[in-house]
Amino acid sequence: MKALLCGFDLSVLGFRNQTHTTVYTVPVGTKFYLDPVYFESGILNTEIDVYSYGVVLFELLCGMMVSDERSIGDDKPGPLIYLIRRYYDEGLEELIDPHIRDEIDVRSFNTFKEIACKCLSFNLQGRPTMDMIIQKIEEALEFQASH
Incomplete structure (x- = not known):
């Protein structure tokens, strides 16, 4: 029961003091973690990491x-x-891990599901920031703790 994150296989070498925030590259990585928007455009940005993190949340x-x-x-x-x-x-509740399904608070599940789904949005501007994700996960934890 120890969570480990590994194998994202997508690394980019950047330049110091880079003035541009957009990097063009060839899409690589495990296809299920790879943002479909990035796969089509080849443009790297922080929203791509948010997508991959949303996959991990699910x-x-x-x-x-x-x-x-x-x-x-x-x-x-x-x-x-x-x-x-x-x-x-x-x-979607049918996909919840059966080991936690009976123990998860409905409000906690809905909060977690909502933020995880926003991470997977095809609209880059609709994706949350990592700060927003942390805030929502903490909110879900509070609901679960009060359950």
């Missing part, structure tokens, strides 16, 4: 790797990232 919530396949109901199995997008409005 892995924690669901207790499975993003590339692992699972099915909900009679649907055929699909990778976690596709299930998140498909069932966000209805049925």
Whole structure:
């Protein structure tokens, strides 16, 4: 029960005193962690890290790797990232790790789900900052602690 983060496989060497905040590069990395917007544009920015972090948040919530396949109901199995997008409005609670499903506070789940989904937004401006993510995770923890 120790969380480890590794294998993001996307590193960029930057230049000191760089005046531009946009870097153009060839898309590399594990496809499920890779921001689809970056994959198409090849432009690196901080919102790409937010996307990848949102994927990790869902892995924690669901207790499975993003590339692992699972099915909900009679649907055929699909990778976690596709299930998140498909069932966000209805049925996402079915993806919660069964070890925590009965223990998670509904307000905590909704707060966590909301911020994690915003991280995966196709609209870069709709993605939260890391400060906003931390604030929402702390809020979710407070709901859970009062449960």
